[in-house]
Amino acid sequence: MILFGQFLEVLVSGLLAGVLYSLVALGFVLIFKASGVFNFAQGAMVLLAGLALVRSLDMMVANGLPFWAAIMLALLFAALVMAITAFMVERFVLGPLINQDGLTLFMSTIGVTFIIEGGAQMLFGSDVYPLRLFPSDAWFLFEDSFPGGILVSKIDVWGGLIAAVLVVGLALFFQKTKTGRALRAVADDHAAAQSVGISLNWIWFIVWLVAGLVALVAATVWGTKLGVQFSITFLALKALPVLIIGGFTSVPGAIVGGLIVGAGEKLAEAYLGPFIGGGIEYWFAYVLALVVLMARPQGLFGERIIERI
Amino acid sequence: MRKLTLALTALALGATGMTAPAMAQNEQFLPSLVYRTGPYAPNGIPFANGVADYWTMLNERDGGINGVKIVAEECETGYATDKGVECYERLKGKGPTGAGYFSPLSTGITFALTEKVPGDKIPLLTMGYGRSESRNGAVFPWNFVAVGSYWTAADVAIQHIAKELGGADKLKGKKISLVYHDSPYGKEPIAALEQRAKVNGFTFKAIPVTHPGVEQKSQWLAIRQDRPDYVLLWGWGVMNSTSIKEAAAVGYPRDKVIGVWWSGAEPDVTPAGDQSTGYKALMLQHGAGKFKVHADLEKFVISKNKTATKDDFAQVLYNRGLLNSMLGTEAIRTAMKKFGNKPMTGEQVRWGFENLDLTAARIKELGFEGMVSPIKLSCADHQGADVARVQQWDGKAWKVISDYYKADRSILDPMVKDASAKYAAEKKITARDCSKES
Numbered sequence: 001m002i003l004f005g006q007f008l009e010v011l012v013s014g015l016l017a018g019v020l021y022s023l024v025a026l027g028f029v030l031i032f033k034a035s036g037v038f039n040f041a042q043g044a045m046v047l048l049a050g051l052a053l054v055r056s057l058d059m060m061v062a063n064g065l066p067f068w069a070a071i072m073l074a075l076l077f078a079a080l081v082m083a084i085t086a087f088m089v090e091r092f093v094l095g096p097l098i099n100q101d102g103l104t105l106f107m108s109t110i111g112v113t114f115i116i117e118g119g120a121q122m123l124f125g126s127d128v129y130p131l132r133l134f135p136s137d138a139w140f141l142f143e144d145s146f147p148g149g150i151l152v153s154k155i156d157v158w159g160g161l162i163a164a165v166l167v168v169g170l171a172l173f174f175q176k177t178k179t180g181r182a183l184r185a186v187a188d189d190h191a192a193a194q195s196v197g198i199s200l201n202w203i204w205f206i207v208w209l210v211a212g213l214v215a216l217v218a219a220t221v222w223g224t225k226l227g228v229q230f231s232i233t234f235l236a237l238k239a240l241p242v243l244i245i246g247g248f249t250s251v252p253g254a255i256v257g258g259l260i261v262g263a264g265e266k267l268a269e270a271y272l273g274p275f276i277g278g279g280i281e282y283w284f285a286y287v288l289a290l291v292v293l294m295a296r297p298q299g300l301f302g303e304r305i306i307e308r309i
Numbered sequence: 310m311r312k313l314t315l316a317l318t319a320l321a322l323g324a325t326g327m328t329a330p331a332m333a334q335n336e337q338f339l340p341s342l343v344y345r346t347g348p349y350a351p352n353g354i355p356f357a358n359g360v361a362d363y364w365t366m367l368n369e370r371d372g373g374i375n376g377v378k379i380v381a382e383e384c385e386t387g388y389a390t391d392k393g394v395e396c397y398e399r400l401k402g403k404g405p406t407g408a409g410y411f412s413p414l415s416t417g418i419t420f421a422l423t424e425k426v427p428g429d430k431i432p433l434l435t436m437g438y439g440r441s442e443s444r445n446g447a448v449f450p451w452n453f454v455a456v457g458s459y460w461t462a463a464d465v466a467i468q469h470i471a472k473e474l475g476g477a478d479k480l481k482g483k484k485i486s487l488v489y490h491d492s493p494y495g496k497e498p499i500a501a502l503e504q505r506a507k508v509n510g511f512t513f514k515a516i517p518v519t520h521p522g523v524e525q526k527s528q529w530l531a532i533r534q535d536r537p538d539y540v541l542l543w544g545w546g547v548m549n550s551t552s553i554k555e556a557a558a559v560g561y562p563r564d565k566v567i568g569v570w571w572s573g574a575e576p577d578v579t580p581a582g583d584q585s586t587g588y589k590a591l592m593l594q595h596g597a598g599k600f601k602v603h604a605d606l607e608k609f610v611i612s613k614n615k616t617a618t619k620d621d622f623a624q625v626l627y628n629r630g631l632l633n634s635m636l637g638t639e640a641i642r643t644a645m646k647k648f649g650n651k652p653m654t655g656e657q658v659r660w661g662f663e664n665l666d667l668t669a670a671r672i673k674e675l676g677f678e679g680m681v682s683p684i685k686l687s688c689a690d691h692q693g694a695d696v697a698r699v700q701q702w703d704g705k706a707w708k709v710i711s712d713y714y715k716a717d718r719s720i721l722d723p724m725v726k727d728a729s730a731k732y733a734a735e736k737k738i739t740a741r742d743c744s745k746e747s
Binding site for chain 1: 350
């Protein structure tokens with residue numbers, strides 16, 4: 001019973017951690033879905049959003065603003081920063097590169113990554129900035145059945161709830177709004193979308209803005225968990241296997257991929273790690289991704305690409 | 310904002326000659342490998358500020374070291390070994406006599422440079438980090454693991470646990486886990502802890518955390534299940550505060566977590582807020598707070614706005630930067646007694662290190678009384694001290710909670726001897742005969 005309780009605890013914490021990875025992966029999916037660009041800068045965008053949020057929040061609280069008002073204004077400020085970023089990326093990077101191949105666009109996002117990382121630290125600082133938006137203690141469930149109970153972190157549960165709301169919101173946006181349908185049209189065929197009057201520049205601005213807002217949401221959860229700091233950018237590396245497993249074009253795939261990666265790496269660390277030296281969870285996620293890649297190259301939920309020759 | 314301040318400060322330092330690229334013949338060039346950006350910046354910045362401020366103070370107050378002005382140049386490593394080596398190559402030949410010494414503040418970079426410095430004849434000052442066996446100057450002529458090594462730290466941590474338990478005999482049957490950064494740095498104490506486990510009869514378990522340490526849930530769930538009596542923490546940067554948060558999340562008592570001295574600064578505890586209260590860490594002798602030297606820093610550096618420091622003045626890592634620069638410049642001063650008041654070569658600075666004798670009187674004169682106890686280096690002993698204390702975070706500040714512990718050299722010396730002999734055999738190094746060195 002004790003062993004089963006321990007297994008359950010690792011599994012639950014892994015699944016919840018996976019949902020938090022999905023929060024970052026969603027930003028990648030949005031941009032890839034709408035433009036076919038793999039946005040390497042998504043991790044840096046989480047950092048920028050988090051720094052803009054926490055630094056403005058700290059400043060407003062220090063100036064005597066009530067916390068609830070400060071948080072609203074700080075969220076608005078961070079959203080504005082992400083909107084400016086989206087505008088700049090579209091105007092100075094992607095706009096001039098319209099009709100270039102995918103690899104060129106991908107390389108351009110690597111450049112954007114380093115500019116955002118450097119710029120964010122230059123503007124907002126390089127320290128660790130604590131953010132306390134969600135409770136960070138834990139529940140201990142089923143204490144009657146398992147000695148010590150099953151530990152469930154409250155912040156992870158908050159992350160799960162936020163991810164659920166995001167997925168529903170994004171599904172509605174893509175399916176029910178005119179802009180969402182335009183985004184899907186651009187994703188299918190740039191030239192065809194342009195021929196029916198859809199402005200690529202506007203669409204790319206919108207999609208980078210939405211990805212920036214998703215980054216802001218991810219930053220609220222990860223910032224509370226770790227403090228807002230440079231290491232947040234490493235989350236992009238956690239999101240990569242999530243995308244490979246779930247598929248680069250599927251919002252539900254990002255969630256399912258996150259669950260598989262989170263549970264897989266935590267169980268591997270707990271049960272395989274002690275036999276091979278530990279510290280395996282980082283690369284084990286990529287083992288899972290490779291297995292999926294070999295069986296289903298487009299990911300579990302990705303669209304199969306068929307090209308006629 | 311911080312970066313802009315740094316840029317302005319760099320300009321200000323440039324105006325005073327601290328960073329001027331054009332160097333006169335009577336200037337001592339000192340390189341500074343820093344990380345002001347990247348994942349470890351919150352810990353790298355205060356240390357770099359302390360290093361720079363001490364040199365600036367010497368220039369402003371004394372006109373340098375015995376009249377030889379210090380010219381410094383920072384190089385950003387981002388805590389990456391490849392960038393560290395690149396910085397070393399770029400800076401080693403600068404100045405009229407080349408770099409006086411290097412302090413990489415990274416065990417990974419130290420491991421890489423240990424292979425290079427014998428050829429370039431430049432000392433590596435790795436105060437409180439680096440290879441523990443480099444204490445043996447006969448095999449490691451250019452490494453100076455001054456003040457304390459990770460083996461010293463591991464030994465002192467176990468002594469403190471023994472004291473809390475009521476004696477060394479109470480360690481028998483206890484469980485002690487090490488949560489460590491999975492890097493050369495984090496792995497360093499394992500040998501010493503395994504040796505102590507054999508001697509004292511406790512069960513030791515090492516738990517790695519992958520760089521940079523943002524995800525540690527599995528490790529702390531294992532600790533929750535295993536319930537060790539104590540957890541030692543060997544982290545750096547974000548890993549430290551994440552460990553403390555995870556310890557709190559799984560309900561592990563913070564006062565049973567003891568960090569190494571690189572896990573015991575303000576950036577390690579403040580991000581975790583109240584969850585850090587009770588957490589303990591070793592001290593590389595010194596802690597936070599102002600001492601006599603800080604008055605001179607305020608007078609000659611801070612008030613003249615010739616610093617990048619803001620909130621980190623007199624914090625733990627800032628003070629460590631001061632101590633690092635003090636050791637380096639005192640080694641140069643010692644070398645000048647033999648070679649004259651002129652810029653020193655790396656080889657001459659090494660002689661200075663090997664003959665450095667910081668007595669209580671000299672430490673008082675330098676304004677470091679209360680921060681550090683006497684240190685005496687020699688050809689055979691490149692560490693020069695074996696003591697450390699323990700501090701505890703009370704939610705607002707670090708409080709010293711122990712007297713000095715002295716590491717047990719009867720356990721550590723044979724380890725140093727064996728490990729350095731193994732290194733010498735691997736690298737085909739003939740150990741120096743220190744009895745013949747002058």
